[in-house]
Amino acid sequence: MIEYRYLGNSGLKITELTYGNWLTHGSQVENDQARACVNAALDVGISSFDTADVYANTAAETVLGEALKGERRESLEIFTKVYWPTGPGGPNDTGLSRKHIIESINGSLRRLQTDYVDLYQAHRYDHETPLEETMLAFADIVRQGKALYIGVSEWTAEQIRAGAALAKELRVPFISNQPQYSMLWRVIEDAVVPASEEAGLSQIVWSPVAQGVLTGKYLPGAPAPAGSRGTDEKGGKGMIARFLDDQELLARVQGLKPIAEELDLTMAQLAIAWVLQNxxxxxxxxxxxxxEQVIDNAKASGVSIPAEVMARIDEVLGDKVARDPALTAETSPATRRA
Structure with missing residues (x-):
């Protein structure tokens, strides 16, 4: 069964493997298959589910809401996010203005078929809206009982500190950051993680398998396997391109296979277990x-990787690891229309 961890300095426990439906529900995967994946997650003990209003332009929330219908609400932890454009993409259909946040939480609750979400997250930092306006809107949503806790995604260390200061002033439970993090993408380690620890936040990380690269299925010099994310024209191919274009990186990843075998893990399990060591x-x-992917990945829960093995992983990957903290800022558009 999946183990639980506290989220930030709060009393909320979430499953250390959280099921997310970015790039799948409402786009890549048919609804029946999506429901089967959610059921598999529930069967292995996952109770935490992550989505966002922008995924498949709100369709992913609808699919998740249908898949979870009939489950005991108190036994679930449901997360969603706000920032990116939704609907027809009008001038107020994006960002972290009070108008967009309030309208977005109401739409998310309707699609998810619930009265509240456990965690409501700012999907990026909005450089065009005063942070005070954003945090006050989040505070009002918490006080209305529409969200129990708030968090952010891909905020820089400075942005996290500023948000935490306002959250403390407004007495709002600000407890999480959702960044990209994997063996290959460690840009949060030097600045974001220390700032989060100071502020009482912890990380809910996305892409621990580097969009599938760390499964080892992408071989250097070979075309991406048919049906893989590397061939998906709906969005997956663009996200993974930076890894697939680096043949040396792909060769280094193949060097992780003996390590996974020694630990009796698949490469995907090794990659997921690796991020959980932080x-x-x-x-x-x-x-x-x-x-089957859910069932397989669930075996990464509770795995402890010895320090000497963690060091060997670093040796294998070498200088192919991205570490520059400045890369976090590059994920947030300077303007909402970017």
């Missing part, structure tokens, strides 16, 4: 297009 990580988000 004490500031509360959960790794896993996605799936087939129920």
């Amino acid at each position: 004490r500031n990580v509360a959960a790794a988000i896993i996605g799936a297009s087939r129920p």
Whole structure:
């Protein structure tokens, strides 16, 4: 069964593997298959589910709401996010203005078929809206009981500190950050993680398997396997391109196979277990297009990787690891229309 961890300095426990439906529900995967994946997650003990209003332009929330209908609400932890454009993309259909936040939480609750979400997250930092306006809107949503806790995604260390200061002033439970993090993408380690620890936040990390690269299925010099994310024209191919274009990186990843075998893990399990070794990580988000993937990935829960093996992983990957903290800022558009 999946183990639980506290989220930030709160009393909320979430499953250290969280099921996410980015790039799958409402787009890549048919609804019946999506429901099968959610059921598989529930069967292995996952109770935490992550989505966002922008995924498949709100369709992913609808699919998740249908898949969870009939489950005991108190036994679930449901997360969603706000920032990116939704609907027809009008001038107020994006960002972190009070108008967009209030309208977005109401739409998310309707689609998810619930009275509240456990965690409501700012999907990026909004450079065009005063932070005070954003945090006050979040505070009002918490006080209305529409969200129990608030968090952010891909905020820089400075942004997290500023948000935490306002949250403390407004007495709002600000407890999480959701960044990209994997063996290959460690840009949060030097600045974001220390700032989060100071502020009482922990990480819910996405793409722990580097969009599938760390499964080892992408071989240097070979075309991406048919049906993989590397061939998906709906969005997956663009996200993974930076890894697939680096043949040396792909060769280094193949060097992880003996390590996974020694630990009796698949390469995907090794990658997920690796991010969970970071004490500031509360959960790794896993996605799936087939129920078997959920069942397989669940075996990464509770795995302890010895320090000497962690060091060997570093040796194998070498200088192919991205570490520059400045890369976090590049994920947030300077303007909402970017």
